[in-house]
Structures are given as C-alpha cells and as structure tokens.
Amino acid sequence: MLQTESEPTSPKSPSLFRRLSVSPSLLRSVSSRSSVSLPPPSDHHAAAVVVYYTSLRVVRRTYDDCRAVRSILRGFAVAVDERDVSVDERFREELQAVLGRRHVALPSVFVAGAYVGGADDVRKLYDSGELQEVIGRLPRSQRIMCDLCGGLRFVVCDECDGSHKVRAVDSECAPLATPTV
Incomplete structure (x- = not known):
C-alpha cells in the first residue's frame, strides 16, 4: 500500500538556506x-x-x-x-x-x-x-578610509571570533542586530 510521508516540521521563517536555494x-x-x-x-x-x-x-x-x-x-x-x-x-x-x-x-x-x-x-x-x-x-570623492575597518564597513567581531559581523557607522563600529549565541 502507498503511504504518504508526513512533512518534517521546520520553522516558518525564511532561513539562510531557503534564501540561497x-x-x-x-x-x-x-x-x-x-x-x-x-x-x-x-x-x-x-x-x-x-x-x-x-x-x-x-x-x-x-x-x-x-x-x-x-x-x-x-x-x-x-x-x-x-x-x-x-x-x-x-x-x-x-x-x-x-x-x-x-x-x-x-x-x-x-x-x-x-x-x-x-x-x-x-x-x-x-x-x-x-x-x-x-x-x-x-x-569627486576624497575616499577617506576608516582606521578600524579599512573602508569595508563590516569586520569580524572580536567578541565571538567571527560568529557575528560588526558594521562601521560614523567611523565607529556598531554591532549589527544578530541572534545571540
């Protein structure tokens, strides 16, 4: 007999995998x-x-x-x-x-x-x-680079060794809204 498989339960919020697929x-x-x-x-x-x-x-x-x-x-x-x-x-x-x-x-x-x-x-x-x-x-732009991020505006977080990124704003780096680990 044919049986229908139940779909696995997964979160309904868009995940990174779903966005990348x-x-x-x-x-x-x-x-x-x-x-x-x-x-x-x-x-x-x-x-x-x-x-x-x-x-x-x-x-x-x-x-x-x-x-x-x-x-x-x-x-x-x-x-x-x-x-x-x-x-x-x-x-x-x-x-x-x-x-x-x-x-x-x-x-x-x-x-x-x-x-x-x-x-x-x-x-x-x-x-x-x-x-x-x-x-x-x-x-024309004068291309002023931030001393902290080198103009990238995103650097690896020192607190978590790379699990989060930090965004530079107004020559100061401020943490992005990221989930806590």
Whole structure:
C-alpha cells in the first residue's frame, strides 16, 4: 500500500538556506528599465552611486557579476555606497521596497538616485562610454578610509571570533542586530 510521508516540521521563517536555494535564473532575472528613485542613503554620507550586491559565493555567476560591477565602479573617483545584502538583510528589504518587487536581481546599481540596472546594463554602459559621462558629472570623492575597518564597513567581531559581523557607522563600529549565541 502507498503511504504518504508526513512533512518534517521546520520553522516558518525564511532561513539562510531557503534564501540561497532560489534558482540562479531568478536572481539574474532581467530588470525592466523604469524610473525608480532611490531613497536617501541610510548611512553617514550621501553617496552618488549605490550598488546592492552579495558577497556570498553560492551562485558563482551572481558573485562574479557583483565583483565585476564593484570593480568597474571603484575605477571612478566618486563615492560608492556598497550595500551587501548577504551581510545585512535590511539592505535586501530596502532594495525590494525601492524596486517594488520581492525578487530582485543582484547587483543593482543606482546613480544619482536613478536606477541604472544590473551587471549587463552596467557593462554595456561602461563599454559604450555612457557610464563615464553620467558618473563624470558627479562630485569627486576624497575616499577617506576608516582606521578600524579599512573602508569595508563590516569586520569580524572580536567578541565571538567571527560568529557575528560588526558594521562601521560614523567611523565607529556598531554591532549589527544578530541572534545571540
């Protein structure tokens, strides 16, 4: 006789595994070009360029796209606000709210508050010289590095030897909201 297996009980909150198991094609879905405005940066400085990316290497193409876009943007002498959605879930929620959809492609780039697009869009604009024209109009940055985090804004926590990360805000590092161990 056929017996139906009962499903294992698991927590209903989205786990890291569930978020990471999303299909790669969904993460790289093509974003429609629309005039999406970016809210003011939540950080201590107003960045002219904001990039949402992931530092997780789970989906290689997404990771490589994020790394390539960050490399392209760092080549310009403007302030780039890099928001890692894998380190701080608030960045992912912020991006979802700005774009008005639950599933967003990474990386997502905004220049002067306007949505530029993802990796393919940034590469095309960079290759054609249009990205230089747009970013060239923005004010130059003096790239001041924090002595504690070296400009990364996220460092390994000294208290727990790496179980948590620390986020630098206003040249001071403040702990992220993380579960207690």
